[in-house]
Amino acid sequence: MKNIDFKKYILQKVEYINLVLKKFLPKDNSVVSQGMRYSVLAGGKRLRPVLVILAAELFGVKAENVIPAACAIEYLHTYSLIHDDLPAMDNDDLRRGISANHKKFGEAAAILCGDALLTESFSLITKSKSSEKNINEAVRILAYYGGYKGMIAGQAEDILETGKWSKKNKILLGEKIKFIQIQKTAALMIASLKIGAVLAGADKEGLKALEVYGKNAGIAFQIVDDILDVYADKKLMGKEGSDAENGKLTVLSLCGKREAEKKAYEHIKKAKKAVSVFGNKSEIFVYLVDYIADRTY
Numbered sequence: 001m002k003n004i005d006f007k008k009y010i011l012q013k014v015e016y017i018n019l020v021l022k023k024f025l026p027k028d029n030s031v032v033s034q035g036m037r038y039s040v041l042a043g044g045k046r047l048r049p050v051l052v053i054l055a056a057e058l059f060g061v062k063a064e065n066v067i068p069a070a071c072a073i074e075y076l077h078t079y080s081l082i083h084d085d086l087p088a089m090d091n092d093d094l095r096r097g098i099s100a101n102h103k104k105f106g107e108a109a110a111i112l113c114g115d116a117l118l119t120e121s122f123s124l125i126t127k128s129k130s131s132e133k134n135i136n137e138a139v140r141i142l143a144y145y146g147g148y149k150g151m152i153a154g155q156a157e158d159i160l161e162t163g164k165w166s167k168k169n170k171i172l173l174g175e176k177i178k179f180i181q182i183q184k185t186a187a188l189m190i191a192s193l194k195i196g197a198v199l200a201g202a203d204k205e206g207l208k209a210l211e212v213y214g215k216n217a218g219i220a221f222q223i224v225d226d227i228l229d230v231y232a233d234k235k236l237m238g239k240e241g242s243d244a245e246n247g248k249l250t251v252l253s254l255c256g257k258r259e260a261e262k263k264a265y266e267h268i269k270k271a272k273k274a275v276s277v278f279g280n281k282s283e284i285f286v287y288l289v290d291y292i293a294d295r296t297y
Helices: 003-022 030-042 047-058 063-084 103-105 107-126 132-146 149-162 170-199 204-230 257-294
Strands: none
Touching: 003 047, 003 063, 003 257, 030 063, 030 103, 030 107, 047 063, 047 170, 047 204, 047 257, 063 107, 063 132, 063 149, 063 170, 103 107, 103 132, 107 132, 132 149, 149 170, 170 204, 204 257
């Protein structure tokens, strides 16, 4: 297929994901339910749930079988954004082009909305159509990569280093940046791919290839995100570019824009090489990682 076909195909998946998210979200008018709907349905790229579906389809399983897992990963991702925006964390007022959850509903309600999305993600993933063994493994993956050894570890390091790092030891600084990139961003991409693949009954070789792809795609995504935070149109981004102002430790803390772009493309190449084992089936993953590199928001 041509690139335009890939774009259309992915947009169709995004529309499907949005439709099912509306179905799964609570319908009552409690402040927590309102907050859950507000943040989940605010838009977003839906990259992670798309990865769940594409990984499952790679091994011959239809999207409808794993759509609960795809929505579960979006729940968990959205919870992390709600909590990241809180004054105690990144203290951002905008998310996806609208007021952050805590600016709309208050800090206490925002914390509870995030908590609700996190816990519901584990209930939701069990609705996937697969064997009990595969579902149990998918739950384990979600807990691991979303937990204190994964995404939370990355966020913790990010917060602890904010405003406290220096350029005295560039090697150590580079290691910390890579840790944040992998744990905070790549972790959920790896989880998305592995969950979709596990639910589809993928073999160890396939899982390993997707893990390498997800790790490098995630690092590239974070590098591009750091660049866009400084140089992109804030209206297009739909959030405030506050990293430099807040003293965040990012790739731009060590190098300039051009060098950062080179680093991103190095990881793009590694991601493409990882999925080359799937032959022609890898084309959509190649298209997706190119989108990550070339995106403007």
